[in-house]
Amino acid sequence: MYLTSATIFVHNFKMPSTEFSVIVRRMPAHLSKFCRLRRRSYHSYDHLPYNPYTPSQEKMLSSALKHVPEYGFVKQSLVQGCRDAGYLDTTHAVFQDGVFDLVKFHLYTERNKLAALKPQIDEEEGKSIGKRIRRYCTERLKANEPIISKWTEAIAIMGLPQNIPQSLEELAKLSDEIWFLVDEKTSDFDWYTKRASLAAVYSSTELYMTQDNSPRFEKTYQFLDRRLAVVQNAGSSISNMASWASFTCFASINLLQSQFSRG
Amino acid sequence: MSYKHMSIPILRSSRARVRAFAPAGCARLMEYNSTAAQSHDTANAKLPEKFPPLTPEARKFLSRLIRVDQAGELGADLIYAGQHFVFKRRMPSVAPLIQHMWDQEIRHHKAFDDLQNRHRVRPSLLSPVWKIAAYGLGVGTALMGKEAAMACTLAVETVIGGHYNNQLRDLVRILDEEVRTSTNGRASDELRALATTVSQFRDDELEHLDTAVENDAEKARPYMLLTETIKNGCRAAVWIAERL
Numbered sequence: 001m002y003l004t005s006a007t008i009f010v011h012n013f014k015m016p017s018t019e020f021s022v023i024v025r026r027m028p029a030h031l032s033k034f035c036r037l038r039r040r041s042y043h044s045y046d047h048l049p050y051n052p053y054t055p056s057q058e059k060m061l062s063s064a065l066k067h068v069p070e071y072g073f074v075k076q077s078l079v080q081g082c083r084d085a086g087y088l089d090t091t092h093a094v095f096q097d098g099v100f101d102l103v104k105f106h107l108y109t110e111r112n113k114l115a116a117l118k119p120q121i122d123e124e125e126g127k128s129i130g131k132r133i134r135r136y137c138t139e140r141l142k143a144n145e146p147i148i149s150k151w152t153e154a155i156a157i158m159g160l161p162q163n164i165p166q167s168l169e170e171l172a173k174l175s176d177e178i179w180f181l182v183d184e185k186t187s188d189f190d191w192y193t194k195r196a197s198l199a200a201v202y203s204s205t206e207l208y209m210t211q212d213n214s215p216r217f218e219k220t221y222q223f224l225d226r227r228l229a230v231v232q233n234a235g236s237s238i239s240n241m242a243s244w245a246s247f248t249c250f251a252s253i254n255l256l257q258s259q260f261s262r263g
Numbered sequence: 264m265s266y267k268h269m270s271i272p273i274l275r276s277s278r279a280r281v282r283a284f285a286p287a288g289c290a291r292l293m294e295y296n297s298t299a300a301q302s303h304d305t306a307n308a309k310l311p312e313k314f315p316p317l318t319p320e321a322r323k324f325l326s327r328l329i330r331v332d333q334a335g336e337l338g339a340d341l342i343y344a345g346q347h348f349v350f351k352r353r354m355p356s357v358a359p360l361i362q363h364m365w366d367q368e369i370r371h372h373k374a375f376d377d378l379q380n381r382h383r384v385r386p387s388l389l390s391p392v393w394k395i396a397a398y399g400l401g402v403g404t405a406l407m408g409k410e411a412a413m414a415c416t417l418a419v420e421t422v423i424g425g426h427y428n429n430q431l432r433d434l435v436r437i438l439d440e441e442v443r444t445s446t447n448g449r450a451s452d453e454l455r456a457l458a459t460t461v462s463q464f465r466d467d468e469l470e471h472l473d474t475a476v477e478n479d480a481e482k483a484r485p486y487m488l489l490t491e492t493i494k495n496g497c498r499a500a501v502w503i504a505e506r507l
Contacts, residue, residue, distance in 0.1 A: 042326040043383040046451035047314045050322070180383055187333065187376040188390040 041176075053105070057094065059085040061105040068106075072150040073099045073157060100163050103154045107170045110143040111177055118181050129182050130232055136178045137202055137224055141209060145217065152210045175199040197234075201227040314441065314451050321437055325457075326384045327505045328430050332461070333375040334387040334504035335423055338397040339368045342419065345401020346412050357409050360478065364416070364471050371464050378457070387504045396500075400493070411489060413480035418493035420472035426501055427465035434458045 043049075053061065064081025071077045078092040078099065095101035117139055125131040144151055158167035175195040186194065205227060209220040317325070343365035350357045379386055387393065404415035438458060441450040483489055 041383055041385050042317070042322040042329070044317055044322075044325075044451075044453060046453040048316045050316045050319075176383065185376075185380040187337075187379055187386050188394075189388070191386050192388065 052108075056085070056087070058105075060087060060091065060094075061102060062109070064102055065106055065109075068102070068147050068150055073103055073153045075099060078102055097163070100157050100160075100166075103157055104166065104170060106147075106154075107174070110140060111170075111174050113143070114140060114177055114181060121181075129184065130228065132182045133178060133198065134224065134228055136181060137205065137228075138221060140174070140178075140202070141205065141217070141220065141224070144206065144209060148209060148217075151206075155207070155210065171199050171203055174202065178202075197231045201231060312446075314445065324433060324437070325382070328434075328457075328461075329375065329378050329382060329384040330387055331501055331504045332427075332430070332464075333372075333379050333384075334390065334393050335426070335501065336368060336372040336375050337390065338393050338500065339419065339423070340365070340372045341394055341397035342401040342415065343368055345398045345403075346405040346415075347401075349402055349405035350409075350412070353405075354409060357412075360474070361412075364474065367467055367471070371467065374460060374464075378460075388507045389503065393500065393504070400496075404489075408483070410479050410483035413475040413478045414483035414486060414489050415493055416475040417472060417480040418490040419497055420468045420475065422494050422497040422501070424465060424468045424472060427461055427468065431458060431461050431465060434461060 051058075060078075060081050062081075063084035064077045066084075067077040067080040071080070075092065075098065078095065078101075079089050081102075082089060082091040092098075097104070114136055117136070121132055121135045121139075125135055147154075157163060172195065175198045178198060179194055184194065201224070205220060205224045208223045209217060212220045212223075214220070343361055347358060347361045347365055350361055378384075400415060401412075405412045434454065435458065438450040438454055441454065442448060
């Protein structure tokens with residue numbers, strides 16, 4: 001019996017180490033840049049949030065954003081931003097992805113502004129999830145209004161092959177942020193379908209917005225309403241389908257049981 | 264903290280092997296919780312200072328921890344659900360025992376669901392797969408008999424107990440580092456609470472393991488085939504759930 005135990009004994013004991021980083025194996029540096037897609041999704045309440053930008057980078061990029069309505073998402077905005085922040089013109093080389101870093105910064109700052117709106121939106125829209133999602137999408141789209149003339153440029157930059165993974169990550173983060181702010185609590189596969197559907201709605205609406213000339217972007221917000229209605233209908237029809245299927249299943253089982261119990 | 268003084272005894276019963284490491288986490292946790300109780304100043308309550316941001320490695324570890332534990336509790340919940348479904352009809356005397364263990368698993372599942380929502384961790388992508396597999400395993404082993412069902416519980420709880428132990432070991436290491444680098448010699452409440460939760464759940468799972476052994480788990484035939492298949496299946500599921 002000892003021999004059998006010895007042969008099947010599996011060491012699930014990890015070798016101790018003083019360095020925590022050894023526990024979770026790190027990717028080698030030359031490969032890690034291809035895997036930036038990996039999101040470290042864990043939000044802590046006791047720890048300060050993880051900021052991917054240093055204070056000087058934030059200063060440069062926020063000044064650069066002020067020049068975007070004039071120059072667009074081009075190197076000139078970055079250079080002007082560095083100048084305004086008090087650095088040399090050539091400091092823009094710090095941003096390895098160039099103008100894409102500027103686009104990402106815009107997405108990052110606008111996404112983080114949504115959390116501040118939560119008390120107001122909760123008060124105004126009450127418990128309705130659909131209405132609150134509409135409000136958050138609307139507020140986020142309004143943030144694009146000042147630079148909408150340059151937004152097609154930004155979308156083109158985001159669509160470059162080397163930028164696509166990070167652009168999708170930003171879209172996913174926005175979708176996750178909105179669902180989190182409406183206090184949605186799902187723990188199974190629905191978590192993914194909800195976020196995917198909202199990401200699709202938001203990105204299609206943003207694209208529509210770039211070619212919308214109506215006053216105050218009314219047509220964009222109507223487009224948004226239509227897209228959200230489609231998703232809600234799909235959601236309710238799937239749950240109706242599931243109810244029907246489970247009812248049919250149990251009814252059939254009961255019927256079979258009653259057949260076998262006869263005679 | 265050195266682990267060299269702890270030898271790994273090769274013991275007959277799998278549960279004794281798991282138990283050998285159980286005290287390690289508990290002693291440290293009691294130490295952290297008592298330090299917290301001493302330094303808590305109720306007369307002069309200020310807003311708690313925030314700790315420096317977690318490293319990407321720590322966040323990756325914590326998100327994996329919550330994801331895999333949530334998937335594990337979902338699996339355990341449904342295994343007992345499957346076993347209860349069969350025993351309620353075939354062997355009603357065993358049903359209350361299964362119901363008791365099931366109730367604890369439901370509690371664990373709910374706790375991890377809450378943690379997953381609170382900390383915005385993404386759940387396992389293969390949740391539907393885990394649901395079907397776990398329910399099928401529960402029903403299948405229950406149809407094989409009471410001993411087989413108990414052997415299934417033994418196998419699953421051995422893997423889960425060892426897995427929680429490993430997580431606890433790493434969590435305690437994170438807590439150590441936080442204490443070392445913090446200004447007031449305390450770790451964050453959030454992480455201490457998480458470690459306490461994992462420790463309590465580990466103890467509950469080991470209790471289920473003991474219950475299974477007391478209820479003729481080792482009399483199941485074929486014992487080795489059944490338990491080792493289930494254990495390896497669980498280990499594979501744990502590895503996949505951590506990543507997917």
